[in-house]
Amino acid sequence: MDTSAPSGLGEATDEPPELDVHLWFLNLGTIHMGFAPEKEGIFIFKHTNYVVESKNRQCTVVRRYSDFCFLLGVLEKIYPFRMLPQLPPKRLGVADETFLGRRLRGLTRFMNALIRHPVLRNNPLIVSFLTEPVEFATWRKNTVISTEDEFASLLPMSAVLARQIPANIKLQLELIKRRLPGSIEYYRGMVHVMDRIQKRIETNAADYTRFSLALNALADCEKQCHVEECYSCGQLSQGYNKIGSHTSQSSLLLEEQGIAIQQGVVEDLKRHRDLLVSLLELLQRRDRNNFFFLSQTLTKRIESNDIKLKNAQASVTSGPQDVNPGQFESMTEKLASSIAAEQDELKTQEQRSILLQHTLWMEIMYYHKNQAQVAIMYQNFVHEQIKTSQRLTDNWSSLSPLVHDLPMESNGFS
Template identity: 45%
Template sequence: MEENMSDSFFESVQFETGQSLSSDMPDVQSLSFSAEPLNINIGNPWDPPGGGTDISSILSDVALPEIYVSAFTIASSNDGRVSISALNKILNISGLPHASIEKILNCAVPTNNTRVNRGEFNVALALVALAQKNMDVSVENLIEHKQDLPEPILNNLESVNFNRNLSFSAISSRPPALPSLQADDPWAIPSGNGYADIQYTVETPSQFRPSVVQPPITRNSISDDEFQWFMDVDVISIKFAPEREGFLFKHINYIVESQRRETSVVRRYSDFWWLMECLVKRYPFRILPALPPKKIGVVNGFYFTVDETFLEKRRKGLTRFLNFITRHPVLRNDALVEIFLTEQSIAEWRKNNTPDLEEEYIKKQITPEMEANIPDNLDERLSKVYNKLDDAIEHYRNMCNLMERMARRQEGMAADYMRYSLALNSLIEKEKGCYIDDCYNCSQVVHGLEQVSIHFQKTGAVMEDAAIATLDTVLENLKRHRDLLVSFRETFERRDRLAVDTIETLNSRIETNQAKLTPLAGVKDAEPEVDRLTNVIQKDRTDIELQRKRKIFLRHCFYAELTLFHKSSAFISLLYQNFVNDQIKYSQQLYENWKSLSPKVYDMPIETNGFG
């Protein structure tokens, strides 16, 4: 029930139906459907701008063997890109020496990139094929031979494990906060990074363990209603469909999956827009989520193309959009929402059906209890909240940018640790074998360097996981709350535009028409005019009753939405609890990694006499 808010929720296309939306449709074009500020390619803040050959487009006009597709599918995450560590695992099964692998990475992956797209991935595999045939590994040589490329050999590709599982020892490092609700966390969204839940184990010294560990949330720690809501909450995930459609202009399809409904449907961006238009028409006084923009056009005189970064932000924005709807106590029960999540062909459904677009209040019964539940000081409460929204939105936008910058820097450091490990391995290959045949100390140095390389690679993997966790959980949850703030502000704006009543005007017109009607009583041949005035008066009274009903229902809606908004404070607490737990977990993993390396580097000889 909507009245029980414990059971509630907790990144243009022309709409066509048999019923026009244009006449009294709320102005959806005036809404800022994207709460996402325009950030073009944040990347690593300290990196210089790239230039030169566009690596990703070198093989765009070449028909490549199936091995390219299968390798990319296995290694890529839901954002359609491959991490440096995953690419490194692919290259390691090629049988090439470390020096060749390092050279391939340097050629195919720009230095400021932490992930590669399909084009860059294909270039890396093509360079592998050249190296396996003892051909020169260079972009120039690749361009020269791109029409007659050999096929790369990747042995045991299917057996490569891309779920980073760095087991150190002993006990689990993550404090057991909230484990019982991990799968049904109402604010959690699927990570979208293609990795399973990674379990690390470390032996943590007592001085590094948190002194206070939060107990798990169980049925005993929350009310029965709230616990049942946690169990019933749906989780919507969205990923890119593998193939684009369209004859001249290719468009992206999205695979939308509902966990609770166990459904999977394919949708276009225009379908999301259609759903949003319908919801704005039906629920103008409810909090409606922000829809991310379809594309980026000209901004301050500069034209920005739609790249992988923008598409990934849009995918995550669409995910937040649908998860918001399926958690809202009213929107989640809407028939069109159910159709959107279950109907296989939404275009076919729209062709054969006319959606019900009547405003919500028309079919609602306004009871005295409903009116009595609305607090007398509702306007004062709403005013206090509204006056704080602009500042809160600005702060959350800034915090989202800062959190993303921190995660991108960590992602960049992870890639640098990976590259350093590769460079060290290449050096080891060259340094093996001292000019003194029986030099024991040189072999010990080489062995120590091998251990350093291994642990640098582990460090990169841990830091990459930490960055991904921040980007896919903490950052997305910050954006979700930012979207909530923006959406609530837009709800106030719709109210100011649409909640205009004409009750006083209608009452005046009724009095005027009644005054005209009185002298006509009993007048011969005045029946047509009497009937006309009577009908007008009756229609005006009906309109007044509808407007009064709408006015009461509007206040009821705003009280319900204000309560929902207020409960979001619990979400903020959970957000930072999870963030702190993640920081503890990954910090402990890094500590244990360096700790296990320490005795190995101290076994390396430092006495100069031993190198005589």
């Protein structure tokens, strides 16, 4: 089986290619992940397996962390100028539950970023990663995996692509690059703050549970008054149970709110933060690429060999009689052949440079369209806050008449 990467540029036309964003948003796949029931390995060297479920493809596979590392390594070779997501970090030694939970969420964001990208999602290796039922290391041994970069299949390039690139592409890239570091830091700060908010909600939920348990215990302790004919203390005792029940319900609502925040706005903030980091790393790779310098080197070499060729040709016609003409003819043939090969290579590098610009343009279009997901994130966050606030209000409102019916007259405790 060959897993060569398909091109994401499509057919070349005079009209600029458009991302069908509406259709793309409607068909966004979702990857769900969890821990496999049992760890594999021996003693302290046991490793965690992850269950990867693709709803759109209706398949479930089991993968190791090293499988994700291999996948990213191949994608980095095929798509050097695409926004590739980051993997959560490795850890030496025994990993605790907190670390494994963070890694699971990080791997989930990694896979969802891949299948939401309009080009990467169709890569055959990613499809196999999500669908091959066997152990991935075993599948790799029996599969030819191409690591040829995506530009190779597009050469020779259609001249139309060059006309599709906006004239201000460099300015757009520079503006994005200038603001990315600040945006990333702000998102990191917001993730940190929202994490703290979520933890405080969890703490409040736990405190409400403690208060509820204390009230129920108090009701049991004080259900019988030392005054034989006292009914008010019994009513108070029953009221403790009712207040405790509503307090316990508030605890459950806060727990649900904490989970919703963790799985919702916190993960959404991290997803967009990861997108910004991927774009910044892409632009940094662009700055390190040697297309321009290689073209300069080839141009200088062609000019130098062209001068040598002219000198050699002149020597053939006007050189000394005792010089062997065949020697100069052989030299001119080698120089001419070298110049032709270098001119072909220069043309290839120039075309790759255009493909690079075109790919970068497509990537920043994709990044820009993702701003719509930010709006959706805050809509969902506000909706969840309203829903929880309403449910908490309803819970306390239903308790209000009960506490107002509790005995308040001092004569009742005479």
